[in-house]
Amino acid sequence: xxxxxxxxxxxxxxxxxxxxxxxxxxxxxxxxxxxxxxxxxxxxxxxxxxxxxxxxxxxxxxxxxxxxxxxxxxxxxxxxxxxxxxxxxxxxxxxxxxxxxxxxxxxxxxxxxxxxxxxxxxxxxxxxxxxxxxxxxxxxxxxxxxxxxxxxxxxxxxxxxxxxxxxxxxxxxxxxxxxxxxxxxxxxxxxxxxxxxxxxxxxxxxxxxxxxxxxxxxxxxxxxxxxxxxxxxxxxxxxxxxxxxxxxxxxxxxxxxxxxxxxxxxxxxxxxxxxxxxxxxxxxxxxxxxxxxxxxxxxxxxxxxxxxxxxxxxxxxxxxxxxxxxxxxxxxxxxxxxxxxxxxxxxxxx
Amino acid sequence: xxxxxxxxxxxxxxxxxxxxxxxxxxxxxxxxxxxxxxxxxxxxxxxxxxxxxxxxxxxxxxxxxxxxxxxxxxxxxxxxxxxxxxxxxxxxxxxxxxxxxxxxxxxxxxxxxxxxxxxxxxxxxxxxxxxxxxxxxxxxxxxxxxxxxxxxxxxxxxxxxxxxxxxxxxxxxxxxxxxxxxxxxxxxxxxxxxxxxxxxxxxxxxxxxxxxxxxx
Numbered sequence: 001x002x003x004x005x006x007x008x009x010x011x012x013x014x015x016x017x018x019x020x021x022x023x024x025x026x027x028x029x030x031x032x033x034x035x036x037x038x039x040x041x042x043x044x045x046x047x048x049x050x051x052x053x054x055x056x057x058x059x060x061x062x063x064x065x066x067x068x069x070x071x072x073x074x075x076x077x078x079x080x081x082x083x084x085x086x087x088x089x090x091x092x093x094x095x096x097x098x099x100x101x102x103x104x105x106x107x108x109x110x111x112x113x114x115x116x117x118x119x120x121x122x123x124x125x126x127x128x129x130x131x132x133x134x135x136x137x138x139x140x141x142x143x144x145x146x147x148x149x150x151x152x153x154x155x156x157x158x159x160x161x162x163x164x165x166x167x168x169x170x171x172x173x174x175x176x177x178x179x180x181x182x183x184x185x186x187x188x189x190x191x192x193x194x195x196x197x198x199x200x201x202x203x204x205x206x207x208x209x210x211x212x213x214x215x216x217x218x219x220x221x222x223x224x225x226x227x228x229x230x231x232x233x234x235x236x237x238x239x240x241x242x243x244x245x246x247x248x249x250x251x252x253x254x255x256x257x258x259x260x261x262x263x264x265x266x267x268x269x270x271x272x273x274x275x276x277x278x279x280x281x282x283x284x285x286x287x288x289x290x291x292x293x294x295x296x297x298x299x300x301x302x303x304x305x306x307x308x309x310x311x312x313x314x315x316x317x318x319x320x321x322x323x324x325x326x327x328x329x330x331x332x333x334x335x336x337x338x339x340x341x342x343x344x345x346x347x348x349x350x
Numbered sequence: 351x352x353x354x355x356x357x358x359x360x361x362x363x364x365x366x367x368x369x370x371x372x373x374x375x376x377x378x379x380x381x382x383x384x385x386x387x388x389x390x391x392x393x394x395x396x397x398x399x400x401x402x403x404x405x406x407x408x409x410x411x412x413x414x415x416x417x418x419x420x421x422x423x424x425x426x427x428x429x430x431x432x433x434x435x436x437x438x439x440x441x442x443x444x445x446x447x448x449x450x451x452x453x454x455x456x457x458x459x460x461x462x463x464x465x466x467x468x469x470x471x472x473x474x475x476x477x478x479x480x481x482x483x484x485x486x487x488x489x490x491x492x493x494x495x496x497x498x499x500x501x502x503x504x505x506x507x508x509x510x511x512x513x514x515x516x517x518x519x520x521x522x523x524x525x526x527x528x529x530x531x532x533x534x535x536x537x538x539x540x541x542x543x544x545x546x547x548x549x550x551x552x553x554x555x556x557x558x559x560x561x562x563x564x565x566x
Contacts, residue, residue: 094446097498103448163451167413171367216411245524247408267528268408291497291529328497 013143014072015201022238022261022283024317029347030309033147033285033321034071034336037078038098038329040064048329049093052078055131062136066144068333069340072319074146076132077326080206082125083151083191084159086118091125097329104162109169112176117186120194130198137199145202147240148195149325152207153184153231154215154224155244170219177223185227189234196237202261204240205231206325211243212250213268220251229258240264240285245324249274256282267292267323271311275318283317288339290322296335301342309347320347360397364418365410372425394422395463395549402546415545416451419458426462440552441487443470443478445499445506452493452523455545463549475502479509482517489518489555491548492538500525503536512537518555522548 012020012028020027040061041051051057062074079099085091090102106112120126129148136146151159157166157180169177192203209215209224232239238261241248247266248255252274255263265274265286274284288304296304305320312318320343327336363371379393401418404410440460444453450472460467470481482490490510494500503521510517521533522542533541539558540551 094498097496100496101448158449163449164416164454167416167451170413171417212411213405213408214412216414216417219411219413245528250408289528291525291532294529330497330501 015140015143015145018072018145018319021317021319024280024315029343030312030316031072031319032070032340032343032347033073033075033319034065034069034327034339035073035075035077035322035325036065036069036071036327036336037075039327039331039333039336042329042333043068047093047095048097048099052093052099052128055128055135058128058132059135059139062132063139069336070344071340072145074136074140074144075149076129076136076146076200077149078125078129078132080149080151080159082129083156085125086120086123086187086191087115087156087160089159098326101159104160104165106157106161106165109173109176112180115180115183117183117190120191126191130194133195133198133200140199146200147202147204148192148198148200149204149206150188150192150195152205152209152224153181153188153227154209154219155207156184156188158208170223181223181227185231189231192231192235192237196235200237202238202240203235204242204325206242206244208244208246210241210251210254211246211248211266213247214243220254225254225258228254228260232258232260238262242285242325249277252277252282262319264321264325265323271308272313275311275313275316278317280315280317283319284312285319285321287323288321290324290327290331293322293331293335293339294328296338298338298341301335301338302346305339305342305346357393357396357400360393361400361418364397364401364421365414367417367421369421369425372421376425391426391462391464394426395459398422398459398462399546399550402544405546406544412451416455416458419455419462419545422462423458426464438466438468438485439488439556440465440491441468441470441482441485441489442491442493444472444493444495445478445502446472446474447493447495447499448472449495450493452495452545456491456493456522456542456548459545460548460552465549465552475506475509479506482510487517488559489520489552491542491552492519492521494521494523494525497525497529500532501536503538507537516559518559520548520551520555 017027017031021031041048043064044061081091081099081101084101088105092100092102240262241255241260242264245266247268249269262283262285265271265284267287267289271287308320360375405415444450518539520540521538526532526541527543542551
């Protein structure tokens with residue numbers, strides 16, 4: 001595994017760059033987490049459905065993407081829908097965007113009593129992800145971090161029930177939600193640890209429900225935050241808490257107390273304020289606006305990288321990334337190349 | 351009627367999900383609801399707008415916006431079944447997605463405001479355009495959750511007749527919040543950054559249509 005094309009000024013590998021960032025040691029430049037998933041299909045000339053149908057496609061896509069953009073992570077995620085698929089949701093493929101979930105599977109609250117935790121060996125979509133991670137682990141040769149992903153136990157019900165019925169469940173049948181939460185936690189921890197065993201370096205938990213922008217204080221205090229604590233305690237590797245674009249400033253202290261290694265910063269958060277509040281107690285990742293990225297040329301990319309690096313502050317524990325956790329299909333190659341070049345040129349100066 | 355006090359009290363009661371307090375405030379606003387539903391709608395809409403603005407500022411959560419809108423809709427329905435015989439001039443849909451929360455909140459808020467709305471659910475572009483034309487609606491509110499579906503509003507507008515269309519299109523949803531130019535890019539007539547903006551947007555778009563209608 002050769003060093004990333006963005007390396008430039010030193011022989012530092014992506015893994016060294018990221019580990020140094022996590023531990024507050026010097027780096028040659030800010031690490032770049034570019035969560036490109038769908039773009040692998042473009043590089044291989046495949047439809048998105050075909051691309052995700054074989055582990056070999058995704059491995060090849062991840063290798064080519066990193067060779068092209070020089071970012072510092074492999075990102076084996078196929079889609080959030082794949083996890084919902086494990087619970088029986090239909091996975092709907094599109095030609096121009098990420099796979100999405102079909103109609104919710106839990107249409108009556110009483111169904112929750114009969115649910116059981118899905119077995120990973122009975123979920124082809126998740127087994128494929130594990131195979132991608134095993135192969136990437138071999139190819140990374142310890143030089144490139146691999147970030148696995150799970151959907152958090154209190155956010156999974158958004159796909160299992162639909163968001164509005166989920167909120168109705170919380171207010172009308174909290175005892176049934178308690179049961180669903182137990183099942184979801186068991187599934188999430190099992191799925192996360194399986195990915196770590198397959199070779200992932202860390203696990204990203206997409207859990208918008210810990211964000212005060214999504215859930216009110218009673219939901220967060222009673223369910224989302226305790227669940228996050230329990231999961232992080234049982235996951236056998238470093239955890240990134242991610243709000244999937246939702247503001248995280250109000251969740252920062254809870255995330256730090258739960259023991260996460262990294263927290264995502266939304267484009268709607270102030271990175272400067274988050275960095276000041278975090279005060280080196282946790283690494284931040286973010287907060288480029290993935291939708292705006294569609295329109296960026298070299299000047300805008302340079303300006304945004306400089307803004308983020310300056311906002312994260314000197315001696316930063318900061319990883320540059322988008323705010324959503326997935327680069328939209330519509331973001332063109334030229335914008336990603338402009339971002340990569342901007343990181344090379346400006347990612348080392350605070 | 352002292353609306354600012356009502357609005358503030360009402361917003362707080364809604365956020366507490368205090369059904370009794372909400373009913374008491376509405377009765378104070380209009381002691382005879384059957385005769386004065388319009389008097390009830392005004393403080394309700396303003397209270398929901400206050401809640402929506404607080405969410406936009408990051409002071410409240412989406413779950414609170416939803417629960418308060420749902421409670422409003424229930425209580426307004428009990429107070430006076432709204433406009434059962436009115437021909438809906440407004441339709442609402444989610445474009446190619448099964449995440450319906452945003453649409454549900456807009457629906458609750460519009461119904462609380464006394465606006466008759468056709469709920470098309472989750473639909474594709476062709477279906478949405480055909481139904482809007484068939485039903486003769488004047489304003490279509492479109493909720494989109496992903497960038498790909500948000501961009502399909504452009505196709506919807508073309509199917510509705512492009513710039514010559516008679517149906518006005520307003521959009522909302524996360525992509526439009528995060529990319530503030532997107533609604534113009536797809537050619538929409540308006541964007542709502544929170545569900546609470548829906549009554550004002552609908553009123554504005556319906557009003558804007560009226561001179562054109564009168565000249566035909």
